[in-house]
Amino acid sequence: MAAEFSPVDLLKDNSEAKSPPLPATSPEVLTALVHYYRGEIGRMAGWRDRIDRTSNWAITVVAALLSVSLSTPASHHGVLLFAMLLISLLLFIEARRYRFFDVYRARVRRMERGYFAQILSPQAPFKPNWAAPIADSLRRPAFLMSYRAALCRRLRRNYCWMYLILLLAWGLKISSPALQADGSETRHVRSLSDVAANAALGPLSGWLVIGLVALFYAAIAYMALHKEPGDGELAHGEVHV
Numbered sequence: 001m002a003a004e005f006s007p008v009d010l011l012k013d014n015s016e017a018k019s020p021p022l023p024a025t026s027p028e029v030l031t032a033l034v035h036y037y038r039g040e041i042g043r044m045a046g047w048r049d050r051i052d053r054t055s056n057w058a059i060t061v062v063a064a065l066l067s068v069s070l071s072t073p074a075s076h077h078g079v080l081l082f083a084m085l086l087i088s089l090l091l092f093i094e095a096r097r098y099r100f101f102d103v104y105r106a107r108v109r110r111m112e113r114g115y116f117a118q119i120l121s122p123q124a125p126f127k128p129n130w131a132a133p134i135a136d137s138l139r140r141p142a143f144l145m146s147y148r149a150a151l152c153r154r155l156r157r158n159y160c161w162m163y164l165i166l167l168l169a170w171g172l173k174i175s176s177p178a179l180q181a182d183g184s185e186t187r188h189v190r191s192l193s194d195v196a197a198n199a200a201l202g203p204l205s206g207w208l209v210i211g212l213v214a215l216f217y218a219a220i221a222y223m224a225l226h227k228e229p230g231d232g233e234l235a236h237g238e239v240h241v
Contacts, residue, residue, distance in 0.1 A: 065083035070172075098150045176198075195210075
């Protein structure tokens with residue numbers, strides 16, 4: 001007759017269950033280290049792929065809305081302002097993904113500098129405690145950079161050029177010839193007041209729209225030129241994202 005176990009016995013057995021044994025020999029340690037390294041490479045590559053997808057979406061949005069806005073003089077310049085808002089949203093999404101990517105990249109590079117580089121070419125100033133920061137990160141994962149630093153870094157890498165292209169297209173748009181409803185050309189832009197008139201957006205005056213765009217791009221320029229103290233992983237070599 002099969003033995004019967006009560007719920008109390010099952011809980012007791014579960015409480016007495018032991019964790020998997022730790023590697024005891026050097027070959028076991030090396031095997032575990034290699035598998036862990038491969039796992040971190042996979043997670044880093046996965047988040048890198050997400051970053052690239054967001055950048056591709058931003059490039060697609062810029063190209064599509066530029067085509068819509070510049071295809072005909074009758075299209076509204078607000079399309080380009082909408083494109084600026086869309087790529088700003090994608091920039092915030094990419095900065096969040098970049099913070100996750102940076103955690104796994106830092107672990108991988110620490111292993112490469114502290115262990116694999118010493119295997120390939122040993123150097124005198126060897127730091128045997130390279131694994132301690134990785135262990136601390138595994139026990140209590142934490143971001144290594146602020147959201148602001150991630151925004152500034154991604155803006156410098158890719159998004160500043162998209163914003164610049166949109167600004168040039170918007171300036172071309174509001175300074176292009178104005179057309180009446182019947183399609184007959186009436187006048188060309190000859191003064192700043194004409195540019196401001198073309199920049200009007202619904203109830204907002206043209207000067208107000210130009211001022212808001214100027215403030216927005218001043219903030220973009222500040223973020224692109226601003227660097228946080230301490231470069232982190234960028235201090236180790238020139239290959240970075």
